[in-house]
Amino acid sequence: MPLHFVTTDAATAAAGDVLTLTGAEAHHAAAVRRVRAGEQVTLGDGRGVWLDGRCTAVDPKRVEVEVTARTDVPAPRPRLVLAQALAKGDRDELAVQAATELGVDEVIPWQAARSVSRWNDAKAVKGRARWEAIVREAAKQAHRAWVPEVAEITSTPRIAARAAASHVIVLEPTGEVRLSAVAIDPAQGEVVLVVGPEGGIAADELALLADAGATIAALGDTVLRTSTAGPAALAVVSTILGRW
Known part of the structure; x- marks a missing residue:
């Protein structure tokens, strides 16, 4: 090869x-x-x-x-976006690496309420640069024509605001609908998958996202680590969209 x-x-x-x-x-x-x-x-x-x-x-x-x-090579449509909550250790970085290999088009660092890791001031610049390096190397390893974008660190209200123009899907073990059963329109501009930190997504954050129009969906009967939930969801959505 x-x-x-x-x-x-x-x-x-x-x-x-x-x-x-x-x-x-x-x-x-x-x-x-x-x-x-x-x-x-x-x-x-x-x-x-x-x-x-x-x-x-x-x-x-x-x-x-x-x-x-x-x-x-044309840019994939719809775009697949991963809003990954900051996590302790290297768990968020593992998620970003695997997501890139699996075809994500943009990664958003999310400062969730329960995130143990905190990106403040200079640490936000350093953290984003670190994620960009991970994405670049993973894209090369996977032979991708498009290297995913890494956005600036964002907040829960900003993710909720994207629901007005994007299909936002929040991965939550208590979700009443399975991700595999969610109707995803291939003509949609982008699909945003939201993954919480180790302690899960806070109740008020879930309410804010749901009120904005986001879909709250479960991946299955088990609770996945924050490092594996995003990549698993990307695999499901890629299958639904016929990317795989």
């Missing part, structure tokens, strides 16, 4: 062009993945451009790739 690397130069490239990987991408290609001259690889810009190419020169600081073919 060809390897995949991301470079902004891919945006305007065409067959016959030679692109150069430098910095971390070159080091990863040459020293970590041990790409050799003549090997086939794929390149992308993370925004839908997909390039097939052949390595013509390989060095830890510089890798040259001759483009052999270009494909422009």
